[in-house]
Amino acid sequence: MEADRGSSHDSRRSALTKLLLGWTAVIVLPSLYVIGRYLVPPLRKVVQASSVIAARINEIPVNSAKIVKLGNKPLILVHTETGEYKAFSATCTHLGCVIEYRGDKGGYFHCNCHGGEYDLSGKNISGPPPKPLTPYSVSIKDQSIIVMRS
Amino acid sequence: MGINFRREIVANRLIPWLDQRTYLSSLRYFLRNKMIPNHKHTIWYLFSGLTLFLFIVQIVTGALLLLYYKPTPETAYESVKYIIDEVPYGNLVRSIHVWSSHFMIAAIAVHMFSVYFMKAYRKPREAMWLTGFVLLVLTLGFGFTGYLLPWDTAAFFATQIGTEIPRSIPLFGETIALLLRGGTEVGGETLTRLFALHVVVLPLVALLVLGVHLLLNQLHGTSKPIGVSEKGPPIPFLPSFI
Numbered sequence: 001m002e003a004d005r006g007s008s009h010d011s012r013r014s015a016l017t018k019l020l021l022g023w024t025a026v027i028v029l030p031s032l033y034v035i036g037r038y039l040v041p042p043l044r045k046v047v048q049a050s051s052v053i054a055a056r057i058n059e060i061p062v063n064s065a066k067i068v069k070l071g072n073k074p075l076i077l078v079h080t081e082t083g084e085y086k087a088f089s090a091t092c093t094h095l096g097c098v099i100e101y102r103g104d105k106g107g108y109f110h111c112n113c114h115g116g117e118y119d120l121s122g123k124n125i126s127g128p129p130p131k132p133l134t135p136y137s138v139s140i141k142d143q144s145i146i147v148m149r150s
Numbered sequence: 151m152g153i154n155f156r157r158e159i160v161a162n163r164l165i166p167w168l169d170q171r172t173y174l175s176s177l178r179y180f181l182r183n184k185m186i187p188n189h190k191h192t193i194w195y196l197f198s199g200l201t202l203f204l205f206i207v208q209i210v211t212g213a214l215l216l217l218y219y220k221p222t223p224e225t226a227y228e229s230v231k232y233i234i235d236e237v238p239y240g241n242l243v244r245s246i247h248v249w250s251s252h253f254m255i256a257a258i259a260v261h262m263f264s265v266y267f268m269k270a271y272r273k274p275r276e277a278m279w280l281t282g283f284v285l286l287v288l289t290l291g292f293g294f295t296g297y298l299l300p301w302d303t304a305a306f307f308a309t310q311i312g313t314e315i316p317r318s319i320p321l322f323g324e325t326i327a328l329l330l331r332g333g334t335e336v337g338g339e340t341l342t343r344l345f346a347l348h349v350v351v352l353p354l355v356a357l358l359v360l361g362v363h364l365l366l367n368q369l370h371g372t373s374k375p376i377g378v379s380e381k382g383p384p385i386p387f388l389p390s391f392i
Contacts, residue, residue, distance in 0.1 A: 040325075041332045041339060072335065095314040097307050113307050 051148040054087065057140060065101030068147070074098050075136055075147055080107055080120060085140070087147040088122045088133040099133070109133065180368070185384035186391060187374040192381075194264035195372060197257050199391060204254040205360070208292075211247040212349065219299070221345040223338040226301035251293060258286055270373035278370070281363040288356045295348035298341060309344070310336050 049071040060066050060079040067074050067090050074090040078101050088109070092099050097113035108125070109118040116127035123132045137150045169175045186195060218237055220229040233240040262282065265271060271279035298309040313336060316326040332339030374380075385391070 039329055041328065043334065095311040097310055113311060 051146055053144045054138075054147045055145045057143045057145060059145075060085075063103040063107060067098065067100075070136070070147065070149070076101060076109065077138070077145065077147060078107070078120070085138045085145055086120060087136040087138050088118075089136070090133075092116055092129060093124065093131040093133065094127070094129045181388050182386070184368075184371075184387035186372050186387055187380065188382045188385050189374065189378045189380050191264075191268060191375060191378060192385070194260070194268065196391070197261040197264060198367075201254060201257040201261050202360075202364075204250050204257055205356075207250045208247065208254065209353070211243050211250065212353075214243050215247060216349060221299070221342055223301065223341055226299065226341060230300045230302075251296065254289060255293065258289060262286065268373065268375040270375070272373070275366070275370050275373060278363060278366045281359050281366065284359050285356065285363060288352055288359065291352050292348060292356075295344040295352065298344045299348065301341060306336060309340060313340070 052068060052070045052075075054068040054075070054077045055066055060077065062079050062083065063081045065076050065078040067076050069075070075087055076090040076099060077085060077087045079085055081103075090098050092111040092113065094111065094114060094116050097111050099109045099111045099116075099118070102108055102110050107120050109120075109122075111117070111127070111129070114128050116129040117125050118129065118133050119125050121132075122135050124130070135150060136147045139146050139148065165175075186192065215233065218229055218233045218240065220226060230244070233244055235241075237243075265279065265282070294312055297312075298305045313327050313330045316330065317323045319326060328334070330340070330343070331337075332343040
């Protein structure tokens with residue numbers, strides 16, 4: 001009799017424990033799911049512009065450059081010493097800083113973050129960048145300089 | 151009704167009343183008997199307390215900065231400028247916050263090396279070493295998240311770099327970068343995210359881990375290095391180490 005009462009007590013206790021665990025699972029797991037989903041930001045539609053009017057003709061002096069956004073990424077449009085227009089992605093291939101144009105030594109691109117350098121064909125020539133800059137194609141139409149993804 | 155009468159009320163009524171309800175006198179007894187080993191390396195123990203002191207400085211100055219700082223891309227830089235240029239002693243408070251953060255990292259480095267070289271991590275103090283390591287990581291997290299908040303060029307590109315590095319981790323890299331940035335680029339969402347981490351999440355976790363770290367220290371007492379002879383009797387923690 002005593003033993004019976006003991007075992008029913010035990011089974012009641014284990015049932016309660018299971019119930020409690022079940023409740024915890026019902027409440028905690030969905031909460032964790034909601035928190036996890038909340039932390040991942042909704043991705044805005046990336047503007048996939050394929051071309052942009054980067055500048056008017058005569059806007060960029062010889063041996064200087066302008067930074068323009070193509071979609072939401074910066075590009076750099078250079079008016080070289082020889083009078084050509086060239087465009088590249090302005091995002092350094094090392095760690096994503098924005099590069100700038102320097103007019104000395106025949107012109108090159110420099111990244112201020114870690115001193116990476118690229119020549120006028122976009123090739124990585126010095127410092128940590130692992131890859132060349134992505135080149136864009138440039139065309140001139142009605143006094144406007146248009147840069148396009150190649 | 152003079153000072154003596156008031157003193158008597160405090161001693162005979164208020165303190166026993168508090169003590170029966172909070173066991174404060176045992177804490178007083180504990181602190182009075184807390185002893186620090188006295189040997190030629192005793193000075194290195196001070197860097198743990200220095201770190202704690204700098205952490206408290208960070209909490210106080212951080213709370214003060216919160217009164218004027220505005221964590222949005224449009225207002226962050228202006229509000230930091232406002233703190234520096236216009237708020238009375240704003241530049242002082244901000245400078246103390248910045249410099250104390252640098253010193254805190256240095257103090258932690260000294261504390262950690264002293265623990266390492268005095269082998270204070272030996273059994274049974276391994277859990278103190280582990281919680282200490284977690285606190286080091288949390289402190290570096292404070293540094294990383296705090297660096298973006300002024301929202302100037304250096305802050306922006308430092309965060310650009312700091313969130314680009316995890317992208318090279320296989321499989322999870324992109325997700326970690328996305329979670330840190332709150333988007334695909336460093337922007338307003340990154341600022342609010344790192345701000346929330348800096349002023350809410352990290353402090354709460356740090357206080358909790360710090361509590362465990364300090365509690366373990368009280369339970370185990372201060373470690374004495376092996377083979378170092380004592381210069382004299384142990385030094386009482388109060389008042390010598392405050």
